[in-house]
Amino acid sequence: MADCSSLAVCICCGSFFLGVTVLMPVMLALYASPSSPSFSVNLFDNQAINITRNGDDHSPTNLTIHFHLKVKNENSAIGLHYPDPLKITFSYFPNVSMIVTLAEYTVDSFYQGNGKTKHVIDVVETNGAPTVLDGTDLVAFRVDVVGSFRYKKVGTKRHKVELGCIVGVNYTTSQKLLSGFTGMKKPGLDSQLKPPPNNDYYGAY
Ligand SMILES: *[C@@H]1O[C@H](CO)[C@@H](O)[C@H](O)[C@H]1NC(C)=O
Ligand SMILES: *[C@@H]1O[C@H](CO)[C@@H](O)[C@H](O)[C@H]1NC(C)=O
Ligand SMILES: *[C@@H]1O[C@H](CO)[C@@H](O)[C@H](O)[C@H]1NC(C)=O
Ligand SMILES: *[C@@H]1O[C@H](CO)[C@@H](O)[C@H](O)[C@H]1NC(C)=O
Secondary structure, eight states, rough: OOOOGGGHHHHHHHHHHHHHIIHHHHHHHHHHOOOOOOOEEEETOOOOOOOOOOOOOOOOOOOEEEEEEEEEOSSSSOEEEEEEEEEEEEEEEEEETEEEEEEEEEEEOOOOHHHHHEEEEEEEOOOOOOOOOOOOEEEEEEEEEEEEEEEEETTTTOOEEEEEEEEETTTTOBBBOOOOEOOOOOOOGGGOOOOOOOTTTOOOO
């Protein structure tokens, strides 16, 4: 006579077995190696950009940048703290060896539940207008985010957030090269570019 003659015992054994072999590894994976949050940004969302527009005296007009930043907690089983304010920097490249800051924006420290997405939708006003990337008919905007996050788990350390992306806008047509959101990645060598010594520099008008 088999030991496992009772159906209830079998189901119990079976579900325990299922729990250990299937669910445990999934739970462990979720907790042991949670994912970093992902960041993406949509510049000039549904907004006509007219970079070429000048004032009556042909002096550069300040540019209003509408933006929509999405911060997604990619983990369905763990929350995220953002203990430091997130600093967003808007810049452009006048040429391949220089980056010029146009505006800065700060998002206060916040907590983000499992799998949640935070939306930051706002505008920044630049002091002056950007110029085209030397030798092209594009304005090469750059958006950078610097901050930190921590998993909602005892004894975990802060992880640095340092991500960026480039958004190209055709100077002639004022159209973005790629519409919609741009995913932000670890900045490359261009992030090491130095700003011009003169902080008030906003292009050769
Ligand atoms: C931008 O503004 C200027 C001056 O107001 C105008 O002449 C030009 O047609 C505009 N360009 C676009 C693409 O709207
Ligand atoms: C890049 O642009 C800045 C500002 O116009 C200028 O001072 C600098 O000399 C340029 N560098 C190169 C390599 O063209
Ligand atoms: C551009 O911004 C600067 C600094 O905020 C301000 O002094 C200037 O009046 C603005 N210019 C226009 C045309 O709005
Ligand atoms: C910008 O727009 C003009 C006019 O449509 C076009 O001729 C040019 O190729 C565009 N440039 C880029 C880099 O898309």
